[in-house]
Amino acid sequence: MSLACTFALTGCAAIVEYTDQLRSDEYRTGFVSRPSEFAGMVGFVAGVPVDIVAFPITGTVYAVSQDEDGPGVDPLSTLLFPSFFLQRASILAIGTPLDMLEYVFYRAWLEPTETDQFERDRKEGRPGDGLKDVGTRGMD
Numbered sequence: 001m002s003l004a005c006t007f008a009l010t011g012c013a014a015i016v017e018y019t020d021q022l023r024s025d026e027y028r029t030g031f032v033s034r035p036s037e038f039a040g041m042v043g044f045v046a047g048v049p050v051d052i053v054a055f056p057i058t059g060t061v062y063a064v065s066q067d068e069d070g071p072g073v074d075p076l077s078t079l080l081f082p083s084f085f086l087q088r089a090s091i092l093a094i095g096t097p098l099d100m101l102e103y104v105f106y107r108a109w110l111e112p113t114e115t116d117q118f119e120r121d122r123k124e125g126r127p128g129d130g131l132k133d134v135g136t137r138g139m140d
Helices: 002-010 012-023 030-053 055-069 075-079 081-105 117-124
Strands: none
Touching (some): 012 030, 012 081, 075 081
16 A cells, blocks of 8 residues: 555656566566566556547547647557556556565575666766766776
8 A cells, every 4th residue: 555655656757667677677587577577468458448448538638639739749658548557557566566575585685786887877877977987998
């Protein structure tokens, strides 16, 4: 319950980022990423009939937003919103409990990895001081 409240207060971007990390082998092991990825596919496919039924609503929303915002509105994210929602909800429903188990029994016991400034800047996606020494990296 508290996890749901936390996600409700953080906004959509945090949920999308967390579900992307649950599906990624870079951030999680196969114990979490494989079932999360499968759950996401099942959720998306289960949402297709909802997309068809909700088309009058999503089509209207797309038409109105295109009139207001111009031609830059993405039709797929608007028209397939129910599928995308069910995909993310399925990933959260399956991946979050597995992620908590993996953290308690595996990741919490690992030694922290040493990351240099270059690696931190790359993961955070910002050009920082770590990017200045790209040409001289490994020449020490």
